[in-house]
Amino acid sequence: RGPIAAAHRWAGYIVPLLAGAIRHAERVALAMDARAFGAYPDRTERHLVPFRARDVVFVLAFLAVSASVFATTFPWTLA
Template sequence: MWKWKQYAIPLMAGAIRKAERTAAAMEVKGFDGAGNRTRYQTMPYHKEDIFFIGGVLITAICLVLFTI
């Protein structure tokens, strides 16, 4: 039981230091948590996407079935 306590405090102190450094770096880079920062847009599926996924699945199934 004593060894657990002996390692717990330094591990927690290191984790807190790392979190503080990460928070400071994020503030410097402009990540302040305000507003919507993302530049990604949601992309809907098109019928070409569905055909491609279906083709990949059919190919994978054929490879599995015909290699046995």
């Protein structure tokens, strides 16, 4: 019912969201401590993904397509 009511309603969301974020951070920290996070040089659930030639081709193709789309839809004339 107006900008003041909207600002008051929005301000009421801040405290619960902040409290929820703090609770979540505490749970994550406890879970990391329980799993001995950082105790070993490598993590058990992660592995290195190699960057291959097909990834380079994909990145170059993506850049080429993006540049062509930008060039064809550029709204201002340079001449």
